[in-house]
Amino acid sequence: MLQVAFIKENKEDVIARLAKRNIDATEMINEAISLDEDRKAIQTNLDNTKAESNAISKEIGNLFKSGEVQKANLLKEKTTQLKETTKALEQELNDKVNALTELLYKIPNVPHESVPKGKSEEDNEEIYKEGDIPTLHSDAQPHWELAKKYDIIDFELGNKITGAGFPVYKGKGARLQRALIAYFLDKNTAAGYTEYQLPHLVNEASCYGTGQLPDKDGQMYHDSRDDLYLIPTAEVPGTNVFRNVLLNETELPIGITGYTPCFRREAGSYGAHVRGLNRLHQFDKVEIIRVEHPDNSYKAFDGMIEHVKIILRELKLPFRILKLCGGDATFASAMTYDFEVFSTAQNRWLEISSVSNFETYQANRLKLRFKNSDGKNELCHTLNGSSLALPRVLAGILENYQTENGIKIPEVLLPYTGFDMIS
Structure with missing residues (x-):
């Protein structure tokens, strides 16, 4: 399986070398790069959501300690929403990772540069x-x-x-x-x-x-x-x-x-x-x-x-x-x-x-x-x-x-x- 980092760094070369197999891999390569960009964006969003949830949880603890129960309860509603968002993002991330992996499994290895082009x-x-x-x-x-x-x-x-x-x-x-x-x-x-x-x-x-x-x-x-x-x-x-x-x-x-x-x-x-x-x-x-x-x-x-x-x-x-x-x-x-x-x-x-x-x-x-x-x-x-x-x-x-x-x-x-x- 090709590494996504290798594909992104050598996109045109990968497409050209796969052409030696009589494959136009342009669409697959572009899709792999796009899926990986989507994956990274979802991961960043998920990390930020988890960080925000963790920060609010600490703040809730401090509010309860200081007796500000009403403020703490309001923030608890916020954490409930963040947990639902986290769960949805985790599922979206999992789907994106699976789609990327499935696509990568279908892309053959790139031939060595010395391999001749040919059909049979x-x-x-x-x-x-x-x-x-x-x-x-x-x-x-x-x-x-x-x-x-x-x-x-x-x-x-x-x-x-x-x-x-x-x-x-x-x-x-x-x-x-x-x-x-x-x-x-x-x-x-x-x-x-x-x-x-x-x-x-x-x-x-x-x-x-x-x-x-x-x-x-x-x-x-x-x-x-x-x-x-x-x-x-x-x-x-x-x-x-x-x-x-x-x-x-x-x-x-x-x-x-x-x-x-x-x-x-x-x-x-x-x-x-x-x-x-x-x-x-x-x-x-x-x-x-x-x-x-x-x-x-x-x-x-x-x-x-x-x-x-x-x-x-x-x-x-x-x-x-x-x-x-x-x-x-x-x-x-x-x-x-x-x-x-x-x-x-x-x-x-x-x-x-x-x-x-x-x-x-x-x-x-x-x-x-x-x-x-x-x-x-x-x-x-x-x-x-x-x-x-x-x-x-x-x-x-x-x-x-x-x-x-x-x-x-x-x-x-x-x-x-x-x-x-x-x-």
């Missing part, structure tokens, strides 16, 4: 590419055919049990999935991240804290009886670990990692590009989350990018990095880089990680602050990244490592799988 993924900038695309044998198949051939992922069984987008991993497919999770967590903890086991259901406040609500309302699975949401990513419970927390500057930076299943309704997703593991309603992901000093967050962002690079190099998968344009970036992100692996069998790039810096946007919602060297409270910066999302990594391994005799296992995963071939 076609306008993203490729900034890095690494790895050789393998040459496959003539009978190479996409992963959904390989999954059926080697009986390692059953999409039809998942459809019977639950519905489309809920696959069942079997045998070596399940072991390979577990191997990837363990490998990712080991890489993250070796890099200094503390492992957390996090809840898979979160409350509404947690969804507002990281920006899923109100922006993604309807895209998450919601249990109306208990008013809880199935997590769309470990970012939500992981970042909310720090909700309403005041840190000491010496405690920064903080890095955590966690494996969770993720649940997304993906309403409106259909077509060949979402076949197999390409897009699911339930999938596994290992996340990395950082809480940083504002002065260090973009250095940390670069470090997260390098960390994901190392993992993909060890898996020996061809990959590229995209800087997302304003129109393709997530609601709460100031800057996002996407990693994609090349699926040789599908002849297309598959997104397998997003690394984002939210600057103070989430921290303001979360009330996540640190006490700086001057003793003042300051908002932290939050960052998160997939390290990694499993379905498309698994799809990339199955397709790029396939041979005529079976599917080889990446060398780095052999200590985790206990086998070197799926056949």
Whole structure:
């Protein structure tokens, strides 16, 4: 959530940077400033009314002490009127604060100045590419055919049990999935991240804290009886670990990692590009989350990018990095880089990680602050990244490592799988 003070001090810049998202935010920004001015005016009126009431109460006490009962009773009528005015002003102030907060929740984060303007993924900038695309044998198949051939992922069984987008991993497919999770967590903890086991259901406040609500309302699975949401990513419970927390500057930076299943309704997703593991309603992901000093967050962002690079190099998968344009970036992100692996069998790039810096946007919602060297409270910066999302990594391994005799296992995963071939 943007701070009102920041909006007022940088009004034209905020409008210009939000235009990178293809949003004309002029009306929303003007309304936010107007609501805040109204709020301040009501607050001043309320403070003055309370001060006047307190002063009269003291005067009444003095009048009773001096025996001037009639004057005291007249003033008591005045205090009754002031109390009614105070109650009305408090309600008006509460309504104004709620209206302002509701509006601020709807304004997305301003993109970093280096983020390109654009409408969709076609306008993203490729900034890095690494790895050789393998040459496959003539009978190479996409992963959904390989999954059926080697009986390692059953999409039809998942459809019977639950519905489309809920696959069942079997045998070596399940072991390979577990191997990837363990490998990712080991890489993250070796890099200094503390492992957390996090809840898979979160409350509404947690969804507002990281920006899923109100922006993604309807895209998450919601249990109306208990008013809880199935997590769309470990970012939500992981970042909310720090909700309403005041840190000491010496405690920064903080890095955590966690494996969770993720649940997304993906309403409106259909077509060949979402076949197999390409897009699911339930999938596994290992996340990395950082809480940083504002002065260090973009250095940390670069470090997260390098960390994901190392993992993909060890898996020996061809990959590229995209800087997302304003129109393709997530609601709460100031800057996002996407990693994609090349699926040789599908002849297309598959997104397998997003690394984002939210600057103070989430921290303001979360009330996540640190006490700086001057003793003042300051908002932290939050960052998160997939390290990694499993379905498309698994799809990339199955397709790029396939041979005529079976599917080889990446060398780095052999200590985790206990086998070197799926056949």
